[in-house]
Amino acid sequence: MIKLFQESKTYQIIKKIYLFFLIPFRETFVYKLFMTDLGKELWESSLVYKLIVAIRELIAKVSGCITQSVSWRWIRKTFSKTTLPEIISTSKILGWLHISGEGYSLAFFVFLLLLFLAGILPTMAVVGLVLITLVFSLFDSDFKQNLLKTKPIFTDALVGLYLISLIWGLFLSKDPGKFQIFLVYFVFVGLYYGVRYYISTERRLILSVSYFTLSGIFVCGYGFLQYITGSYETTTWTDTQLFSDISGRIYSTFQNPNVFGEYLLFLIPLSIAMFLIAKNKLHKVVYGGCVLASLACLILTYSRGCWLGLIAGMGLFLLLLYKKTLIPLFFLAPFSIFVIPESIINRFLSIGNLKDGSTAFRVYVWRGTVDMLKKLWPTGAGLGNYSFEVAYAPFAYMDIMAPHSHSLYFHLLSETGLFGFLAFVFLAYFILRQLFLVYKNPKSREMQILAIALVSGFVSFLIQGFFDNTFYNYRMYMLFFALLSVAASLYAVGGKEQ
Numbered sequence: 001m002i003k004l005f006q007e008s009k010t011y012q013i014i015k016k017i018y019l020f021f022l023i024p025f026r027e028t029f030v031y032k033l034f035m036t037d038l039g040k041e042l043w044e045s046s047l048v049y050k051l052i053v054a055i056r057e058l059i060a061k062v063s064g065c066i067t068q069s070v071s072w073r074w075i076r077k078t079f080s081k082t083t084l085p086e087i088i089s090t091s092k093i094l095g096w097l098h099i100s101g102e103g104y105s106l107a108f109f110v111f112l113l114l115l116f117l118a119g120i121l122p123t124m125a126v127v128g129l130v131l132i133t134l135v136f137s138l139f140d141s142d143f144k145q146n147l148l149k150t151k152p153i154f155t156d157a158l159v160g161l162y163l164i165s166l167i168w169g170l171f172l173s174k175d176p177g178k179f180q181i182f183l184v185y186f187v188f189v190g191l192y193y194g195v196r197y198y199i200s201t202e203r204r205l206i207l208s209v210s211y212f213t214l215s216g217i218f219v220c221g222y223g224f225l226q227y228i229t230g231s232y233e234t235t236t237w238t239d240t241q242l243f244s245d246i247s248g249r250i251y252s253t254f255q256n257p258n259v260f261g262e263y264l265l266f267l268i269p270l271s272i273a274m275f276l277i278a279k280n281k282l283h284k285v286v287y288g289g290c291v292l293a294s295l296a297c298l299i300l301t302y303s304r305g306c307w308l309g310l311i312a313g314m315g316l317f318l319l320l321l322y323k324k325t326l327i328p329l330f331f332l333a334p335f336s337i338f339v340i341p342e343s344i345i346n347r348f349l350s351i352g353n354l355k356d357g358s359t360a361f362r363v364y365v366w367r368g369t370v371d372m373l374k375k376l377w378p379t380g381a382g383l384g385n386y387s388f389e390v391a392y393a394p395f396a397y398m399d400i401m402a403p404h405s406h407s408l409y410f411h412l413l414s415e416t417g418l419f420g421f422l423a424f425v426f427l428a429y430f431i432l433r434q435l436f437l438v439y440k441n442p443k444s445r446e447m448q449i450l451a452i453a454l455v456s457g458f459v460s461f462l463i464q465g466f467f468d469n470t471f472y473n474y475r476m477y478m479l480f481f482a483l484l485s486v487a488a489s490l491y492a493v494g495g496k497e498q
Contacts, residue, residue: 052152052160107136107143108198115212115482119219119263120253123184123474130187130478134194146197155434155488158427159192159481165420166383175384182383188478192485199489202447206277208486209450213274213290216267220293223252223260227300250300258464259473261306264298265460266483268310269317273453277446305467306460313460320439320452362406362467364397369405371395373413380417388414404472408465411472428462431484434491447494454487 114129121129137143163186170182199205227250249257271294275287298306372381372395381391385403391414393401405411412421435451435458442448461480464470471477 052156057148107133107139107194108204110136111195111198111482112207112211115208116215118212118475118479118482119215126475126478127184127187130191130194134187134190137194137198143197146200150197150200150492153434153488153491155427155430155484155491156193156196158423158430159189159484161423162420162427163189165416165423168419169380169383169416171382172380173382173384173387174390175382175386178382178384178387184474185383185477188474189481191478192481192488195482196485196489196492199486200493202444202493205450205486205490205494206274206446209270209453210274212483213267213271213287216264216271216290216294217286219252219263219267220290220297223250223297223300224293226250226252249302250297252297254473254475256473257301258303258306258468259476261298261301261303262461262464262468262470262473262476263479264294264301265306265309265313265464266457266479267294268298269313269453269456269460270450272317273449276449303464305464308467309460309463312463313456316459317452317456320455321449361400361402364400365402365406366410368392368395368397368400369407369410369414371397373410376417377413378418380413380415380420383415404469406468408462408468408470411469427484428458431487432458435487438491438494443494447490451490451494454483454490457483458487 110129110133114126114133117129118126166182166185166189170178173181175181199208230248251257251260254260254263268291271287271290275284275291278284278287298310369392372392376391381387388404389401392405405414409421412424416423432455435455438451439448439455442451461470471480
């Protein structure tokens with residue numbers, strides 16, 4: 001039907017109208033905000049750039065001292081005789097994925113394992129894998145070489161500013177477990193630096209995304225098992241009076257359907273990207289199955305904020321990569337109401353309906369949080385749920401208490417104040433800007449597809465952030481910064497020189 005529509009005169013008229021409006025748009029401020037590069041010479045001559053280079057050289061020297069020490073050389077000599085390298089290089093699974101015998105460092109291999117297991121393992125196990133990745137990085141000569149030869153980018157500095165805001169949040173926090181919270185945050189954000197300099201080739205970029213998407217098959221599979229067996233929560237996250245036709249919402253390994261939905265917002269576009277990039281037919285079947293499974297699971301989460309985020313993210317994906325498909329889909333979309341189940345339509349149309357207990361609860365929490373932030377927005381209340389609850393209690397609207405603000409942006413203001421909020425906003429802006437520049441000037445079609453898939457994931461995640469605190473779950477916090485490092489690496493190696 002889409003092909004038939006594309007061959008019609010109606011489509012040709014719509015296409016001409018679209019191009020008529022698109023050409024003037026390229027001269028607008030919004031287009032230039034994302035699609036034009038900043039002065040490279042200005043950045044490389046800045047004090048911030050020189051400071052980052054100096055810090056990296058210091059870390060490289062520390063790493064060099066460790067790797068050249070007598071004790072470390074003895075350890076490497078001892079363990080080089082084990083069968084671990086042979087196991088990795090001869091593994092049938094890795095051979096099937098075409099990554100055996102590549103000579104990757106153990107730290108990078110642990111990072112791939114981390115991406116694969118992040119959606120499966122509990123939080124503290126994920127913390128352990130991140131720590132192993134960071135420690136192994138310091139003991140790796142490959143890391144030292146990449147650290148010295150890879151040029152810093154502006155997001156490196158912005159991640160550093162965000163880390164400083166976490167230190168400020170620790171100083172203000174009244175939470176009894178503030179040091180544990182800070183260390184988890186610090187380790188997860190630090191992963192950005194520990195990994196970015198490993199992902200120094202297109203091959204490693206694709207591998208990183210591949211491991212993340214393949215894990216989605218198991219995470220979604222568990223979600224389907226919950227649905228089939230009915231072992232999911234039926235009442236906690238749904239107004240049963242308003243949505244009596246919804247039997248429950250699946251959450252897989254994330255204990256909350258909204259968090260599972262946030263995970264799927266990254267998984268869906270990246271799975272589509274891998275499906276398009278894959279040349280092996282069997283790989284295409286696997287990635288295509290992951291796309292279908294993740295879409296079905298997102299529907300079964302009944303997360304309205306995630307639905308809105310995905311619509312915006314995938315709309316952008318199609319607009320930038322497949323314009324010819326977007327126009328007929330736009331006109332065919334109204335007919336989808338005849339095939340979409342009524343429970344999904346009712347759930348979607350309930351957006352903004354204050355009769356829904358979930359929506360009303362969020363609005364009340366937001367009102368109380370806004371009143372709180374009128375006094376605390378410059379500094380924030382510090383890290384941790386307890387700090388938020390103490391600061392929020394006097395302003396609770398309708399006496400409704402909550403452990404967090406149910407908004408990513410209110411959360412940032414609540415924990416780290418204006419400084420942390422601005423650091424994150426600029427970080428989000430510049431990472432999207434860098435990905436758009438790769439899209440505009442890619443080294444290959446594969447890099448262009450990956451860039452827009454990551455844009456789609458980040459845009460979807462940030463839109464969901466308006467409706468929920470997407471950093472509430474530690475594993476999502478880690479995945480955000482892990483994929484941020486992948487996106488920064490893509491900008492460094494996947495785009496042509498401007």
